[in-house]
Amino acid sequence: MDNIITKAEIFTTNLLNEKLDTAFLYHNLTHTQRVVEKVKELTEQCGLTDSEKTILTLTAWLHDTGFTKDAKNHEDESIVIAKEFLNSENYAEKDIDTVCHLILATKIGHKPKNKLEKIIRDADCSHIGSKNYFEVSELLRKEWELVCNQVFSESEWLDENINFLSTQHRFHTNEAALNWEKRKGKNLSELLKAKKKLDIESKKLKQKKEELNFKKNKVELPERGIETMFRVTLKNHITLSNIADTKANILLSVNAIIVSLVLANLIPKLDNPSNAYLIYPTVIFVTVTVASIILSVLATRPNVTSGKFTKEDVANKKVNLLFFGNFHKMELKDFEWAMGEMMQDREYLYSSMKKDLYFLGLVLDKKYKILRLTYSVFMAGIIVSVIAFAIAFQYSGANVL
Numbered sequence: 001m002d003n004i005i006t007k008a009e010i011f012t013t014n015l016l017n018e019k020l021d022t023a024f025l026y027h028n029l030t031h032t033q034r035v036v037e038k039v040k041e042l043t044e045q046c047g048l049t050d051s052e053k054t055i056l057t058l059t060a061w062l063h064d065t066g067f068t069k070d071a072k073n074h075e076d077e078s079i080v081i082a083k084e085f086l087n088s089e090n091y092a093e094k095d096i097d098t099v100c101h102l103i104l105a106t107k108i109g110h111k112p113k114n115k116l117e118k119i120i121r122d123a124d125c126s127h128i129g130s131k132n133y134f135e136v137s138e139l140l141r142k143e144w145e146l147v148c149n150q151v152f153s154e155s156e157w158l159d160e161n162i163n164f165l166s167t168q169h170r171f172h173t174n175e176a177a178l179n180w181e182k183r184k185g186k187n188l189s190e191l192l193k194a195k196k197k198l199d200i201e202s203k204k205l206k207q208k209k210e211e212l213n214f215k216k217n218k219v220e221l222p223e224r225g226i227e228t229m230f231r232v233t234l235k236n237h238i239t240l241s242n243i244a245d246t247k248a249n250i251l252l253s254v255n256a257i258i259v260s261l262v263l264a265n266l267i268p269k270l271d272n273p274s275n276a277y278l279i280y281p282t283v284i285f286v287t288v289t290v291a292s293i294i295l296s297v298l299a300t301r302p303n304v305t306s307g308k309f310t311k312e313d314v315a316n317k318k319v320n321l322l323f324f325g326n327f328h329k330m331e332l333k334d335f336e337w338a339m340g341e342m343m344q345d346r347e348y349l350y351s352s353m354k355k356d357l358y359f360l361g362l363v364l365d366k367k368y369k370i371l372r373l374t375y376s377v378f379m380a381g382i383i384v385s386v387i388a389f390a391i392a393f394q395y396s397g398a399n400v401l
Helices: 002-019 029-046 050-062 074-088 093-104 115-124 133-147 154-168 174-217 224-269 273-300 311-315 332-343 346-400
Strands: none
Touching: 002 029, 002 050, 002 074, 029 050, 029 115, 029 174, 050 074, 050 093, 050 115, 074 093, 093 115, 115 174, 133 154, 133 174, 154 174, 224 273, 224 346, 273 346, 332 346
16 A cells, blocks of 8 residues: 555656646645645544555545646546556556546535545645635635636635635535634634725725825815905896896886876877877877886896706706706706716816806896886887977967967
8 A cells, every 4th residue: 555655656746846837836746745644634533444545545646637737627637647657556447446536526516425535525625724724825826817817806815715615615524624624714704804804995995095086186166366256246247137127127117107097097088089189199108118118028037948958968068057047957866966077077167157157147238238228218208208298289289279
């Protein structure tokens, strides 16, 4: 027994040292030696026969030799190498088949069917229950990066290990569980602590980046002079608008009273043929009054807007969110989103404020133009009406004489 094991040790050591790629930082001679050591430990505790111990030890030495040929199908390659070696040593054919089956049992996801398969699987993953688990794990991580081109972040690697230890791996023999389960639990606990700490640090880093980005991209408050300018100008615009509305309302009220008096006093007298001279002055007076009323209404009549905008409008900076007429039909969530977008864009914010001033100015210009026209019509109409009444009275007097 010792002779074949010694030859297997020499064969495997030479093979891995000479032909194994240096990128295999985990699946190398050190790993093989560790599996052999753990197999011996478990076989002593399980009370196996000498033949079973020999088979398991040979399996431990030969199970990863296939990495010298093909990493992806290394179990199959290991079987080929193991058969060649054991046949050359005239090892029993039945025992060779057993070794080959045990090598296949080390495949990930394989469910062991007997005691020997359980032992070799437990020995192959024994580092999970060791104190140097984290060092070995880092070697495997680097190997996957070099050989398989699988790059893991710190968080991803912790998740991978936590998932493997908590859901995928279990020790199949009672002896392995007694020897290594406690340490496995500690290793899992350390992984969870490291993950929690990393999540906290990642969260803090994310918050810090967000704060830096916010400081970098946030809308800086305008200088006091600019702020005062906008505030005073908007206040002046609103005051002027109120003055215009007040003046229009005064004219509207005055002309409404005049029309009421005319309708109550002059119109009934026009039925009398002797008052026919009053028809033209009255028509002129009423026409001017009605025109003044219409112009007063036009000066104060608000414009109706759609009250809606789209996300494309916000993205293209086409909508002025500072004017209620552009958003009064929108949902609150859409309006809040749009305002948030505007507040994060200094150019958009100042553009909206400037547009607000500009369009308020246009409204005031329209109001004051109509109001000026109203006053002119009213003033000219009163004068013309008075002159017309004067002429009418003079004409009626001449006719009487």
